[in-house]
Amino acid sequence: MANNRKIGCDCGGYMESKTVRFDSIKTEAMVCPGCNFITLTKEQAQNYVKLKQLHQIIDAERKIIKIGNSMGLTLPDQLQEFGVKVGKKIKTEALTQNSFKVELE
Ligand SMILES: [Zn+2]
Structure with missing residues (x-):
């Protein structure tokens, strides 16, 4: 802040x-x-x-x-309200042996 x-x-x-x-x-x-x-x-x-x-x-x-x-x-269509669109770049990264995150750029 x-x-x-x-x-x-x-x-x-x-x-x-x-x-x-x-x-x-x-x-x-x-x-x-x-x-x-x-x-x-x-x-x-x-x-x-x-x-x-x-x-x-x-x-x-x-x-x-x-x-x-x-x-x-x-991915659900409502994600568009959060700026997620077809063609948008995302970054994927491993978190643990069985999880990974998807980050919007
Ligand atoms: Zn107090």
Whole structure:
């Protein structure tokens, strides 16, 4: 965040920006180190809503299909709201032995 304005907590502490988990979604939030009170700035709330939408669209079991001599997987059409289009460049990278990520460029 560009501005470092401090947000005070009722307990007298100051909120710190931290990564937290809401419904298995990791997101940035303001957390009070004193009493663990959590709140979201407007920007963090907007990011959380977007991230939640993306989870709803992409989190699913899919099947690998055959495309010519290659393997492929289909992506839901709603991903276009997130700038995913046919022809768009993506970057793939291995994470663990059985997972990899797909990153939009
Ligand atoms: Zn507090």
